[in-house]
Amino acid sequence: MVRRLLGRLGLWLLVAAIVVFAVFPFYYAIVTSFRSGSELFTVAYLPDRLDFDNYAAVFRNQPFGRNILNSIAVAAVVVALSLFLGFTAAYALGRIRFRGRSPLLLACLAVSMFPHVAVLSGLFELIRTLGLYNTLPGLVLANLVLTLPFTVWMLTTFMRELPRELEEAALVDGATPWVILWRIFLPMMAPAAVTTGLLAFVVAWNEFLFALTFTLSNEMRTVPVAIALMSGATGYELPWGNIMAASVVVTVPIVLLVLVFQRRIVAGLTAGAVKG
């Protein structure tokens, strides 16, 4: 009885430690974002005031609203393109037997895991040649390197789980693959598409290396670049209150997204990881 109780206590202590470890930096960013000036030179463990000056300053001192819109636009277009291209490819890879299928899947895996800096100079040249340097379409193009291979891989995994009888009946009726794809598989794949799209959105929203390298002006930056390059008026002391306010602004929507779609995200992250 005592042993059981002790075990239970230990478990709860561990759970508490895990939760504190996971949320503390975010909590501390919120506390800091409400403090300014010399208050920042003392450490506050608990929220001691509610002041939105830093939040106003973030939007006043740089085109942060524009940066947020840039990030949303780039991520949305990247997700839409990846899902469309990934869906047609996943149907071919998941439902049709042909030689070269496994090498193609492995190539997708390799592209999604290789170091992005390996394509940096080649992409730089491509984007300059196409006249897309310092534009959002240029960033969309670059982001596809990150999202497309894993979208293909994930949708293929989901596509394989659907029962074989689905297209057999349609094939007997003389339907073409194109019709089967859009009429039969698209509705069935909606949940998988939501999961994959969410993960692709997070990837594109967080992307930094390409956005840093392929944009030049404040107006074209995405949120991660804007936050990374945020500096003070003197360039000597960093405006920590502003930086934390900006961090909170872009993190709150993501945290809400995660809490709402928790099950889907976990399912996506672990899709196929524990099979085969």
Add this chain to the structure above:
Amino acid sequence: MSGPGRPEVRSAWLLLAPMLVVLALVAGWPLLRTVWFGFTDARLGGAGSFVGFDNYLANYDGEWFGVLADRLWWQSVRNTLWFTVVSVSIETVLGMVVALVLDAAFRGRGLVRAVILIPWAIPTVVSARMWNWMLHDQFGILNDALLRLGLISSPIAWTADPDTALWAVVIVDVWKTTPFMALLILAGLQMLPREIFEAARIDGAGPLTVFFRVTLPLIRQVVMVAMIFRALDALRVFDLIYVLTANSAATMSMSVYARLQLIDFQEAGIGSAAATLIFVVVSVLTVLYIALGRVRLGERPW
């Protein structure tokens, strides 16, 4: 029915074509161009002429030049390998602990599982800046807490001191990616049939024996796959180090080195040679790991 000219096969390639064209354009072609630039004296944004292996290693008047003769390159290789081994090891052990805790039945388990996703979802740049502030040498909360607890006698310049800078990077990386590790291992744990543990307990095995003799061997494959994906991610680390410690030599990773040459110094040839080397190093390490660890890369965890 299964000849290569089957209409089904033709439509498969037709359906694949758009994706393959885009992937070739944004990944295949730029990779080939990067390798080519590595053999030229190109400056950023300009065409160069072929110089052979000069960007890698060259000897003029008894002096060595090129990436392979650059001490900073070798330091970045050491930093990256050290960071990868240390952070992935810690993440695996902590991830295992978190997974075992979340595998136990308790009220609010779903909520805790959602909460640990927060570090994973926060953009790397944002988490680097949050930790930059917490690790601040004068006003940081970590130094303040350690001083109050009497664990240190004077503030530590976490990100500026070469002795602690790489550890600071490890701390932030562990915070950010342990959830990923834990969720993958948890998914593996939940696939295991409960009867095995019942049987082991009836046979009188203690919890530690059960873990090392039963659980661990059964989830080995899942852990190995999770580790390789974390390791590949760690080997290409850029955002975290660039924001946390800028271009400091003490923490410079291979990716930071390549971008420094390529963009900041506008040395497209040298930078591309370094990028090509990174690609080769990562490929070789991956093949070795898969071969030595006998990992089956069936499906991909994200």
